[in-house]
Amino acid sequence: MVIGRRRFLQLGTSAAAISLIPPALAQIQQRPQIIDVHLHAYPTDLPIPEVANPVTGKTVRLKDGAAHRAACLAEMKRLNIVKGVVSGGDGDRLAAAIQWHEADPVRIVAGAGVRGSEDTPLADLSVLRSAFTEGRLRVLGEVTTQCAGLTLDDPKYAPYLGLAEELDIPVALHTGVMPPGMSFDPCCRKARASLGNPSLVEETLNRYPKLRLNLMHAGWPYLEETVAILFHYPEVNADLGAIDWLLPRADFHAYLHALMQAWFGKRVMFGSDQMYWPEGIAMAVDAVESAPFLSPAEKRDIFYENAAKFYRLI
Numbered sequence: 315m316v317i318g319r320r321r322f323l324q325l326g327t328s329a330a331a332i333s334l335i336p337p338a339l340a341q342i343q344q345r346p347q348i349i350d351v352h353l354h355a356y357p358t359d360l361p362i363p364e365v366a367n368p369v370t371g372k373t374v375r376l377k378d379g380a381a382h383r384a385a386c387l388a389e390m391k392r393l394n395i396v397k398g399v400v401s402g403g404d405g406d407r408l409a410a411a412i413q414w415h416e417a418d419p420v421r422i423v424a425g426a427g428v429r430g431s432e433d434t435p436l437a438d439l440s441v442l443r444s445a446f447t448e449g450r451l452r453v454l455g456e457v458t459t460q461c462a463g464l465t466l467d468d469p470k471y472a473p474y475l476g477l478a479e480e481l482d483i484p485v486a487l488h489t490g491v492m493p494p495g496m497s498f499d500p501c502c503r504k505a506r507a508s509l510g511n512p513s514l515v516e517e518t519l520n521r522y523p524k525l526r527l528n529l530m531h532a533g534w535p536y537l538e539e540t541v542a543i544l545f546h547y548p549e550v551n552a553d554l555g556a557i558d559w560l561l562p563r564a565d566f567h568a569y570l571h572a573l574m575q576a577w578f579g580k581r582v583m584f585g586s587d588q589m590y591w592p593e594g595i596a597m598a599v600d601a602v603e604s605a606p607f608l609s610p611a612e613k614r615d616i617f618y619e620n621a622a623k624f625y626r627l628i
């Protein structure tokens with residue numbers, strides 16, 4: 315798809331060629347292709363809470379999970395997001411992501427949301443095995459061990475990691491911090507900020523040496539530990555979900571700049587983590603596009619190439 319687009323640009327330089335392109339299509343093709351590796355889906359009939367966007371303060375009314383999905387897919391098309399990795403943000407954390415995939419099978423890759431807390435138990439292993447084998451699910455994640463008060467090293471996750479390694483399924487782990495006050499939410503009384511430290515994945519990486527692991531949220535604010543893990547373990551990548559649009563722009567750019575200066579420009583992947591707010595996808599895109607220290611080639615890697623390689627999407 316990359317080669318196709320480059321060739322299109324080379325071929326499309328004559329006025330005659332451009333005039334053959336319908337205006338709407340031309341507008342889409344002006345935007346580079348993007349892969350968003352961090353999206354969330356909600357059950358079709360689950361009412362979406364009317365929570366104001368934390369950055370803009372605006373509330374967009376979305377009746378239910380189906381309306382949320384339609385709004386997110388429309389936004390992805392507008393922004394030329396050609397692939398999206400989505401996982402369940404509520405409910406059983408499997409069905410909603412699979413429904414997104416069924417709604418747009420070419421664009422959407424579904425991930426198995428995994429937590430392992432009392433109110434969100436782990437999915438049946440045989441269900442996951444057949445979904446992975448059949449391609450209905452292609453990622454183990456978002457794995458939110460931190461919200462369950464655990465680390466990935468906890469024995470309860472071992473069969474799931476073994477399955478991921480056996481079937482060559484990439485694992486996407488929530489790292490860094492959680493929304494403020496999460497430890498006092500009835501869902502997550504065992505959650506602790508310290509459990510988001512990326513250094514806690516090290517034993518798992520040694521136990522499953524073939525595992526491809528995405529440190530979601532790029533381990534923010536644990537910069538040194540994130541750098542150490544990326545440095546030591548070449549199969550590990552990091553995504554920019556949530557920190558790209560929820561952090562103050564200067565703080566996000568400083569963090570991304572530090573990762574780039576540590577030579578991880580080929581390992582950092584774009585992700586929005588839009589949650590309840592479809593408009594967060596565009597805000598996340600803008601946060602990366604506006605980084606003054608990124609070259610066009612580095613942006614291309616972050617927006618597309620790194621995820622395409624890590625998730626084997628091309």
Ligand SMILES: [Zn+2]
Binds near residue numbers: 489
């Ligand atoms: Zn997360």
